[in-house]
Amino acid sequence: MKVYGYARVSTQEQAEEFDALNQQVARLKAAGATEVLIDIESGRNDERKQYNELLKLVQQNQVDEIIITRVDRLGRSVITIHKAIDVFVKHNVNLRILDAPVDPNSPFGWFSINQMSGLAEFESRLLSQRIRHGNNYFRQQLKYCVPPFGxxxxxxxxxxxxxxxxxxxxxxxxxxxxxxxxxxxxxxxxxxxxxxxxxxxxxxxxxxxxxxxxxxxxxxxxxxxxxxxxxxxxxxxxxxxxxxxxxxxxxxxxxxxxxxxxNKKYRSSATSTRGDYPLAGLIKCAHCSGSMYRNFSRHKTKVEYIRCVNYNKPGKYHCENSKCTRLREIIAQTIATLCENAPHLIEHLETQSTTMQVVNTKDIDKFTNELSVLRGLRSSNPDIMEAIAKIEATINTLSTPTRIVDRDAFENAKRKIAIASQATFWESLDDSELRSALAEFVEKVEVDSSGIITPTFKLPLTLSSMRP
Ligand SMILES: [Zn+2]
Missing domain, CATH: 3.90.1750.20 (Putative Large Serine Recombinase; Chain B, Domain 2)
Structure with missing residues (x-):
């Protein structure tokens, strides 16, 4: 026999009496409930999670008996309580109310539950009226809840x-x-x-x-x-x-x-250039991996520097990285590292392109299925034999990996890296050209609190530029 207990306390009750919920649960368990569902929510709220779970279990005929301490635990409105009891009766669930044992099926039981639920709603209405009056009185007295700073x-x-x-x-x-x-x-x-x-x-x-x-x-x-x-x-x-x-x-x-x-006007005009600089969005803090933003020094020279967005932020995002690193320094370092690493990048590109294979397993599965069906026929019909042979051949070709590198794209990428390995190429670019050129090679640049700059590169040849 499945015996469920249902306990509810409002957040108010829980706040006033710390043990209210524990006491309810202990009583329900002592009365024989094998499982207790709990809501900490107002009885006026019909969106109670566990309460609805309980009704669902009842409707699935998974409950034989429900134990509650008082009828108002089910809800604080006559309608809610009656709806619940109707569902219980319909699914032959026995309702046991510890503080007032009644049988909802008997006329007397029905009457007492009516009275109790009426009382529960009456209390609830009285309470909200008291709160309304209380608040009005509070305001008439010019009382204040949380004073502002100062x-x-x-x-x-x-x-x-x-x-x-x-x-x-x-x-x-x-x-x-x-x-x-x-x-x-x-x-x-x-x-x-x-x-x-x-x-x-x-x-x-x-x-x-x-x-x-x-x-x-x-x-x-x-x-x-x-x-x-x-x-x-x-x-x-x-x-x-x-x-x-x-x-x-x-x-x-x-x-x-x-x-x-x-300020707002000033801000909106500034947004157009805010993220518009080389490496924008690619510079990350090595300590908290947060973004780093560009700022201008207040000095006449307006030097651009980069700093962690989380630096000195109060709370959990707080980051210690107070270092201001010059943007131009980061760009120069990144380009220097890229020039140095160009041969490795080309090497990497070569190995990647020769091992790149594509096998369409979905098609193979489909054909393998067809094949097993045809073989299952054990037929000597020449048409079927031929079909089997054809499908076998198709599966064979499909399973053989094919080189799928687009030679042109590959050569193009190689050329790009070769060009990028020359410092003179970078010197010839203006800021917006610099930005798009760097975006092609750079995945991210990490900067730590001692100003160490660590770029990570990507290859300028993505899968989308390859085709079978
Ligand atoms: Zn940081």
Whole structure:
């Protein structure tokens, strides 16, 4: 007999009482359940994974009995509970409710389950109403959940400047917030601000987080709710003006926003040249194998250098490789290595082209099948004998590997490598020619924190340029 237990706790219950779930499971097992399916989810949610799994098992007639502790474990709505019980009854599954033993098949049992499920839904409705009222009350009191950077909550849970001292800088958080606003106004981009406050104060802000923070009405001294637009939620924002000390004025916010939209313009014009340099996308960090990006030095000379994207990133992508390596140095090294290795590349190309064979196993299988059918006839009919001979011959030719190298493509590739092995060829190219020429030979170039440059080459002859 297959006896299943079903346990459910809401995330709220689980948070309040750590052992709630364990206790339920222990009771179900003690009552004889050989397997217990568990959901940690609200009973109002019908998308519960294990619950639906249980219904599926019932419909496949794989369950004889289900044990639950209370009827509200099945769900928090009358409809859900009744649907479940209907399925159980239909498939002759015995439902055992430990806290209130009833028989759903008897009129009295049906009545009690009705009452219990009604009560479960009533509780659930009451709870969500309480939450709604609670939230309204909370907002009327101008209470706040998570204060933005620079602010804290007073004893009434209202916003107030955070005058606690930030240990690394000796300044108060409110002062630091003012500094960040000034930086946002004066620095070139939000990214620069994020980088700066991380290195200077160890304060972590993401670019999006910083943008959001600046727009938060709390910084202008207002206590606002629902001011962030959420997808699919259409709620009017509630704003209580001038409830606490402001960090910035509305005019400053406007100035910052104007600056950000200018940055956006600047960014979009820059994207066209951002990845447009020799070896773009091919340079990798030897430490974290992350990409490396090009930057220009702030110096008049505007030297291009390459650095790991993950350098100093907070969190799990953090990379130690702080080395800035000059792009031109990397290109020169790569070309030098390529010139040096050209003879090996040609050698490699030769061996690859002579061992390249193609055998179409699919066709062979097909013919082998036909052959065995014909042979199975054991016929002496000359037509069939001839057919067998023909198929045998075809299989033979198919199984003999053929050289499939396109001689022209091969010679062409050899010529390309020969040309690429001459330093003078590379000197004659401009940046965009350099980029496409390098892309033909270079698979990747790794750069490590001591500036060691290791290129990996590929052959300029791909399978697509070969044909049988
Ligand atoms: Zn790295």
């Amino acid at each position: 602010y804290a909550k007073d004893e009434n849970q209202r916003l107030t400047p955070n005058n606690n001292i930030h240990p690394q800088s000796g300044k108060s958080y409110f002062e630091l917030a003012k500094i960040i606003i000034d930086l946002t106004l004066s620095m070139r981009s939000l990214k620069d601000v994020c980088d700066y406050i991380y290195t200077e104060y160890e304060i972590v802000f993401s670019i999006a987080g910083l943008r959001d923070w600046v727009k938060n009405p709390a910084l202008q001294g207002h206590t606002a709710y629902f001011f962030r637009k959420k997808k699919g939620v259409n709620r009017e924002p509630i704003i209580n003006f001038n409830t606490h000390e402001a960090l910035i004025t509305a005019a400053t916010v406007e100035a910052i926003q104007r600056k950000l939209s200018e």
